[in-house]
Amino acid sequence: MLPKPAEWQEFYAQFKRKTGLDLDLYKANQLQRRIISMAGQHQCKSLGEFAQWVNASPMNTEWFLDRLAINVSELFRNPEKWTEMEKDILPLLLKSSPRLKIWSAGCSYGAEAHSLAMILDKKFPGSHRILGTDIDTAALNQAKSGLFSKNDLRCVPKEYREYLVESGAEFQADERLKKYLSFQKGNLLADRFETGFDLIMCRNVVIYFTETAKDELYEKFFRSLKPGGILFVGSTERITRSGEIGFSAAKPFYYQKPIAGEKAWRNAS
Ligand SMILES: C[S@@+](CC[C@H](N)C(=O)[O-])C[C@H]1O[C@@H](n2cnc3c(N)ncnc32)[C@H](O)[C@@H]1O
Structure with a gap:
C-alpha cells in the first residue's frame, strides 16, 4: 500500500x-x-x-x-536522573510547596508516576498528588492496576524494592502508593491543561511530535507550572527555545520556570 x-x-x-x-x-x-x-x-x-x-x-x-506510539517504559528509567530527582529537585520544590502537585504527561503504564510515588512515600511522605495521563487506554488500565513485569524492575534501587511485591509472574505496587496516584485519559495535543503544577514530567513522548507541536507543548507546560516549578524531559530531549519560552535550564533535562525577582535556578542545598 x-x-x-x-x-x-x-x-x-x-x-x-x-x-x-x-x-x-x-x-x-x-x-x-x-x-x-x-x-x-x-x-x-x-x-x-x-x-x-x-x-x-x-x-x-x-x-x-x-x-x-510505542509505550515502552520502565521504573526508574535513567536511574541517575532519579537520584537527582531525590537529592536535588524534590528538596528544592518542597521548600516552597509542602504538598506537591505533579503531572506525568504521556505516562504510558505508569512506571514514571510509580517511581516518583516510591521516592515521595519513603523520603518525603505527605499529601502529594501525582496525575498520570495518556491517550492509550490499555496502558492507563495497567497503570491503575499497579502491575509491573520483571523487566520493569531492572533499575529499581534496592531501597525501593519493598514497594514491589512478587505476584505470580508479575510485581504488584504496594497499596501505600495508591494515595498519591491517579490516572486519566488525556491528549497532550488538544486538551486544556490544568495549572499550578510543581513538577511536570514529560519524557520520551515528544519524539513522536513535529517541531511545531513540540514548541507549542512546551509553551503550554510553561503556563501550567507554578513559578519555581520544574519540567523534567527525556534523556535525549532538549528544549531548543527554552530561553525564549522563559525557562532556565541549569541542570540537563530539568527546566525551571523562574520566580519573578529571584535568581532563576536556586540550589537545593
Ligand atoms: C515511550 S512512552 C513514554 C512513557 C514514559 N513517559 C517514559 O518515559 O518512560 C510514550 C507515550 O506517549 C503517549 N502519547 C503519544 N501521543 C500522545 C498524546 N497526543 N497525548 C498523550 N499521550 C500521548 C503514548 O501513548 C505512550 O504511552
Whole structure:
C-alpha cells in the first residue's frame, strides 16, 4: 500500500473528526509507517478501507490509538536522573510547596508516576498528588492496576524494592502508593491543561511530535507550572527555545520556570 498525500489528508481529517486527535502533529514518516503496518494486520488494501475499520467501532478506534506510539517504559528509567530527582529537585520544590502537585504527561503504564510515588512515600511522605495521563487506554488500565513485569524492575534501587511485591509472574505496587496516584485519559495535543503544577514530567513522548507541536507543548507546560516549578524531559530531549519560552535550564533535562525577582535556578542545598 502506498497512499497518495490526498488519501493521508482524508484519513487524518476523518480521524480528527472522530477523536479530536490531529495526526498532522505527529512526525509523518514514522506515523505513516506504523499506520501502513496496522492496516496490513487487518488485511486492508487501501487507506480508505483501514479508515472504515478504525471508525467502525470504539473498540477499533481504541486499538488504533493504543498503537500510535510505542509505550515502552520502565521504573526508574535513567536511574541517575532519579537520584537527582531525590537529592536535588524534590528538596528544592518542597521548600516552597509542602504538598506537591505533579503531572506525568504521556505516562504510558505508569512506571514514571510509580517511581516518583516510591521516592515521595519513603523520603518525603505527605499529601502529594501525582496525575498520570495518556491517550492509550490499555496502558492507563495497567497503570491503575499497579502491575509491573520483571523487566520493569531492572533499575529499581534496592531501597525501593519493598514497594514491589512478587505476584505470580508479575510485581504488584504496594497499596501505600495508591494515595498519591491517579490516572486519566488525556491528549497532550488538544486538551486544556490544568495549572499550578510543581513538577511536570514529560519524557520520551515528544519524539513522536513535529517541531511545531513540540514548541507549542512546551509553551503550554510553561503556563501550567507554578513559578519555581520544574519540567523534567527525556534523556535525549532538549528544549531548543527554552530561553525564549522563559525557562532556565541549569541542570540537563530539568527546566525551571523562574520566580519573578529571584535568581532563576536556586540550589537545593
Ligand atoms: C515511550 S512512552 C513514554 C512513557 C514514559 N513517559 C517514559 O518515559 O518512560 C510514550 C507515550 O506517549 C503517549 N502519547 C503519544 N501521543 C500522545 C498524546 N497526543 N497525548 C498523550 N499521550 C500521548 C503514548 O501513548 C505512550 O504511552
